[in-house]
Amino acid sequence: MSIVYVLVPFALLMGFGFLWMFVASARSGQFEDLVTPAYRILMDETELKKEKKNEQV
Amino acid sequence: MEARLCLHCGQAVSDPVLLDFCCPGCAAVYRILKSGPFAEYYRMKQDGVCFEKSGPVSLMVRDYSFWNQSQADPLKIYIEGIHCTACVWLLERLPLALPSDVESSVIDLSRSLLSVRVRSGAVRARIAETIASFGYKPHLIEGEEGAGKLLEQENRRRLIDLGVAGALSGNVMLMSIPLYSGVEGGFQRVFEWLSLLLAIPSVFYSGRSFFQNVAAGIRNRIFPIDGPILLAILVAFFYSAHSVWIGTHDLYFDSLTALIFLLLASRYLLSRIRQSSALNPGILNAFHPPFQGENGDLLRLFPGDRIPVDGKVVSGGAWIDQSHFTGESRAVHQKTGDLVYAGSLIVETDSGLVIRVEKKGRDTRLQQFLQRLSDATKKRTRFERTTEIWAGKLLWMVLLVAAFASGYFYLSGFGHEGMKRVLALLIVTCPCALALATPLVYSLASGGLLARGILLKEPEALDSALSVRDLYFDKTGTLTYGDLRLEKTAIRALDPKHQSILLALTERSNHPASRCIYREIREVSPSVDPAPVSNWVEIPGKGVQGEFSGVLHGLRKHPDSERLGVQFFQEKNGEAHELFVFRFLDRLRDEIPALFQKLKASGFRLHLLTGDHLDSARSALGHLPIEIHADLSPEQKAEFVRNGMMVGDGVNDSLALVKARVGIAVQGGMEAAIESAGVYTLKPGLQSVPVFLATSKKVRKVLLSNFVISTAFNALGATLALSGHMSPLLAAVLMPLSATTVFVNSRIRMREASK
Numbered sequence: 001m002s003i004v005y006v007l008v009p010f011a012l013l014m015g016f017g018f019l020w021m022f023v024a025s026a027r028s029g030q031f032e033d034l035v036t037p038a039y040r041i042l043m044d045e046t047e048l049k050k051e052k053k054n055e056q057v
Numbered sequence: 058m059e060a061r062l063c064l065h066c067g068q069a070v071s072d073p074v075l076l077d078f079c080c081p082g083c084a085a086v087y088r089i090l091k092s093g094p095f096a097e098y099y100r101m102k103q104d105g106v107c108f109e110k111s112g113p114v115s116l117m118v119r120d121y122s123f124w125n126q127s128q129a130d131p132l133k134i135y136i137e138g139i140h141c142t143a144c145v146w147l148l149e150r151l152p153l154a155l156p157s158d159v160e161s162s163v164i165d166l167s168r169s170l171l172s173v174r175v176r177s178g179a180v181r182a183r184i185a186e187t188i189a190s191f192g193y194k195p196h197l198i199e200g201e202e203g204a205g206k207l208l209e210q211e212n213r214r215r216l217i218d219l220g221v222a223g224a225l226s227g228n229v230m231l232m233s234i235p236l237y238s239g240v241e242g243g244f245q246r247v248f249e250w251l252s253l254l255l256a257i258p259s260v261f262y263s264g265r266s267f268f269q270n271v272a273a274g275i276r277n278r279i280f281p282i283d284g285p286i287l288l289a290i291l292v293a294f295f296y297s298a299h300s301v302w303i304g305t306h307d308l309y310f311d312s313l314t315a316l317i318f319l320l321l322a323s324r325y326l327l328s329r330i331r332q333s334s335a336l337n338p339g340i341l342n343a344f345h346p347p348f349q350g351e352n353g354d355l356l357r358l359f360p361g362d363r364i365p366v367d368g369k370v371v372s373g374g375a376w377i378d379q380s381h382f383t384g385e386s387r388a389v390h391q392k393t394g395d396l397v398y399a400g401s402l403i404v405e406t407d408s409g410l411v412i413r414v415e416k417k418g419r420d421t422r423l424q425q426f427l428q429r430l431s432d433a434t435k436k437r438t439r440f441e442r443t444t445e446i447w448a449g450k451l452l453w454m455v456l457l458v459a460a461f462a463s464g465y466f467y468l469s470g471f472g473h474e475g476m477k478r479v480l481a482l483l484i485v486t487c488p489c490a491l492a493l494a495t496p497l498v499y500s501l502a503s504g505g506l507l508a509r510g511i512l513l514k515e516p517e518a519l520d521s522a523l524s525v526r527d528l529y530f531d532k533t534g535t536l537t538y539g540d541l542r543l544e545k546t547a548i549r550a551l552d553p554k555h556q557s558i559l560l561a562l563t564e565r566s567n568h569p570a571s572r573c574i575y576r577e578i579r580e581v582s583p584s585v586d587p588a589p590v591s592n593w594v595e596i597p598g599k600g601v602q603g604e605f606s607g608v609l610h611g612l613r614k615h616p617d618s619e620r621l622g623v624q625f626f627q628e629k630n631g632e633a634h635e636l637f638v639f640r641f642l643d644r645l646r647d648e649i650p651a652l653f654q655k656l657k658a659s660g661f662r663l664h665l666l667t668g669d670h671l672d673s674a675r676s677a678l679g680h681l682p683i684e685i686h687a688d689l690s691p692e693q694k695a696e697f698v699r700n701g702m703m704v705g706d707g708v709n710d711s712l713a714l715v716k717a718r719v720g721i722a723v724q725g726g727m728e729a730a731i732e733s734a735g736v737y738t739l740k741p742g743l744q745s746v747p748v749f750l751a752t753s754k755k756v757r758k759v760l761l762s763n764f765v766i767s768t769a770f771n772a773l774g775a776t777l778a779l780s781g782h783m784s785p786l787l788a789a790v791l792m793p794l795s796a797t798t799v800f801v802n803s804r805i806r807m808r809e810a811s812k
Contacts, residue, residue: 011231022224026217032165033167035167036145039106042142043101043142043143
């Protein structure tokens, strides 16, 4: 069971790693605009598909 | 034959020359977009989502050279004319169009803001011109206004507190698993201490807002809504910490950290909801375009522009619509030396118009007015004050019960069990619906009304409207378009001397009849000048008069009630001699018949209050389900409206608007109008009436539903907590859930209301 002494600190470290990433992205304004990204997904670009097709050929 | 639609904006095409476009502007934009890499725009428009109806593009060549003075990077641009996802796509592809100027461009839809990162050596004016050539109107935004920046920072701080609380809470729960699974000995100690350590930053860092709120409440002598919560947090923390120290293994760190996280989450949601309703820049930016520049700058303006600043005309002249300030809907000619105000519309310029900026941003007359208004709307309604009092009482009651219960459990030896139950009680009860959601609902209502162009002086008006059964309408300008027409032959029949006297009499009068006479004479005889008239006076409700060559002349409602119209008279030897009678044709607004049907169906009684003759009122409105009261003086009108709603002109009907239970001013100078009426509409027409009435009903419904939800939650929760069926952890989850339910309920239902 003494493996716990390794597992727990490691788990905590991972957890805080993700927390740090969250704080960093919040600070850089990632979560400012919650409206526009939803519409960006809906944009369907055929040029991108054409480019991909050209690459394959 | 089916109407053809413009290929660019989708409006109907009526121009016989441009077969596929509604105007040259749209044609130009279409050519530009189709030829370049943006041809996809039109396909995306079809496939995409539309937020607003698009309109024809105005083809105006403007000077954007002043943009080059800005050093800002990223460049913030407010874009007028974004109406669909294709627009977002197009504007974010700006780097493709201007590879040497633009590095990246990102749109924030909720604020119609385009953020452009520029390359070194970029010509900012070119960016503006390109955006304009796509059919949008770009406005340069002045460097971050203080309030906006502060809000952003606060949001960020809140979000980070929330994130930290969430991470800590998750980890504490993880640490609790072995404890619940019955681990013993050394490992038990390890996990207990770890939970304690993780709980410390949760309480004292993420939870610091609770401490701050309670401290502020105590300082201001208001019972802090966070009182019981903070108590629960502190009790749970210190009791659990003590338990770790002495080894009694009775820990509540999981409930504690979960509570802090969930509460912060629901408060964050509340503040975002509140902001999204207040910050709607749409209509405000349409009236008051953003301006980048300094006082003393010279600004060139074009027809169709809204003036963005207060300023003085330096050269040129223009016809400007200042109706929101003066109440006059006809354009006024301003020339060198005259003052102009932000928010006014330029109708036509003669040889260009250049003004010098005197006041900008917050200092303009319009912004000052809006600021005063928004300060006033912070006033709480009677309903809100009552609910606050009840919320306070509820909190005291909870504390009392908690104290009583603790005492009982302690004395009867149920120490641990008692602690659990009391904690659960303190956590689960929350007057959120009363204390937090009620102001939210009112501010959502005000925001929704503002988006429709309806300005509210006080939210109290929404409550007053609930008890209104009678609606009183003014006639001229309110139910009618107010631009009276004269039978054409009338003016030609007058001799020039009389025409010039009439010009002088009507020049300064605001009455629709005067304006009509003035306009018609000017049109028919442009070379006639106003006569020199002295002792000019306008008698509200009666007419105008003045002396010409010692003889009193005037315009008044025809004294003989058999004859309709306005009489032009002169007084000789104390007796009035009729010189001419003007008969007016006034058009009823198109929306009236349908509107009256709807209002009647909703159970309102409709009344007309007018100073006009009974016969002319009857001929215009007799066929409608409205009760007519004619030949009234302003004082008589005021007598009628005691318990009802008055809809009229902010200035001419101010007496009645004040006396009514609710007054809606549909025209008139807004500063004066909002004083007498409680409500002022920026857009012409009567649509504001049903919208306002519907909103007030909706507000009451939502408030009541919140109340029901919250009471049910609290009653059930308190019972379960005291009887031991609810653990503190469950309480920590349910209470924020009830708060969130109430906020979301408010948001969704108020959004429906403004559709």
